[in-house]
Amino acid sequence: MGILNHALPNIGPVKAVDTAIGWGRKSSIWPMTFGIACCAIEMMAVYAATFDLDRFGAGVPRATPRQSDLIIVPGTVNAKMAVRVKRLYDQMAEPRYVIAMGACVCGGGPYVKWGYNTVKGVHKIIPVDIFVPGCPPRPEALMDGILKLRDQVGRDAVFARREQAGKEMDGRYAAAS
């Protein structure tokens, strides 16, 4: 929506439009097909029939970062992969969201002490919205993370001017790029 983003005053009608857009956006999250390690299998289990992420409108993974707005980082990121994760994140269009899935991605996990090659937490490379700990997290845990992300996406304003919280958001994106 271009130049109107965060340009309008924070008043009733604008808020109402934002709420409607937020409801639509949170109900159609497009995650990216991206598997690294063990957690990817649990992520696949979430997409599959038993847990069925499609109930929340996030069940159709896209094969390219350019079409997706959520990247779930499922598994250990090492030095060689870190560059690629960063590039994938950069290729995604705004607004974009990141879920760090698993202990390795949240802060090193079992490889924190002796893992000479692993990145101790993906938040050192890209900004993370939701952390889902566990090794690997149960599918219920990942779904909880995605539900929390839905709330966050629904609250995000599109047209209305962002106040204090908005500055923090801008700072966050500036740090990423």
Add this chain to the structure above:
Amino acid sequence: MYAVEEKNDVFTEELKLNLGPQHPSTHGVLRVELKMDGEIITASRCDIGYLHRCAEKIGENVTYLQFTPYTDRMDYLASMNNNLAWSLAVEKLIDVEAPERAQWIRVIVAELNRIASHLIAFGTYGIDIGANTPFFYAFRERESIMALLERPSGARMLYNYIRPGGVGHDVDDQWLADVLAFCDEFERRWKEYNTLLTNSHIFIKRTANIGVIPKDVALAYGCTGPVLRGSGVKWDLRRDVPYLKPYDELEFDVPVGEGTHGSLGDCWDRYWVRMREMMESIRIIRQACPRVPDGPFMDKKTSGMYKTPLKPKPGEAYVRCENPRGELGFYVVSEGGTSPIRCRTRAPSFCNLAVLDVLLPGTMIADGVAIIGSLDIVLGEVDR
């Protein structure tokens, strides 16, 4: 009218293409550098290391028991089998044998996990080929297996259940009965899979005569598991070198490829070997469940090392096991300390992946995806 002279100087430029590391059908973070002539692959080179997690170095720093969870995370689709191989290696080093009851429980959980692993291979191979439905069917049965394995071990995927000296917790009779009930259920489901994918005309067209590995190439590249058996070599460690006593007493066949729909050793043969192995595992579980004897599930002498770290005598041990993906070997060298000084893994996926560079040149790129899927690699194990 002008006569058009035919010229042979029409050529396509050589294109370098990167497949991966983020690609839906590379089964993890594999990168393949392809040289393309139009749609034909002329040369390929595998680039691995995107999931190198320092497992072997960690093994030299932690104690023998502490390394068991790291073996879970190598081949994360078949954690039980990895635990089993590591436990057997440590047991060989300290010269103990697991109690009878533990051995039978080990067989049951390892075969259950083999089915779960082959289910993933089946489901994701369908997606590679372009059939999305089998994936959902495969994960439905996989959830049942996860629920069964969760009851004794407490974890869904990475169990840390089989430990040096026995198994972590005992199983009860109700669990064994539920496992048998699952076997009946699975047999019916398995027939569904065959109507869904195995005998599908499109699937056969996409996989038969594609990625043919001749017998001698499979042997020369050290392929093991379904990749080797798909090429017609009847070699299964469970039958030929029984590493657990019960395998000697159980009856089961070793399915090999027969070239049903094309040449021997094509993608369809490897796929069909995996499908039939699932049924053989069911057969093993059916025989094993009633025969689980009473007794301790953990060796008394070995369980002492849960309090003080184990210090084996200087020496070395090598144990190999039949994983769902092939022959997994652990080579442990002790110098008398609390942790091994060398802890080497012979990963089946790594050796199976090596043959990819021979298979790819000359094929279309869409078939290349089918070939990668049929090798069924797990990058956690390739890179370790």
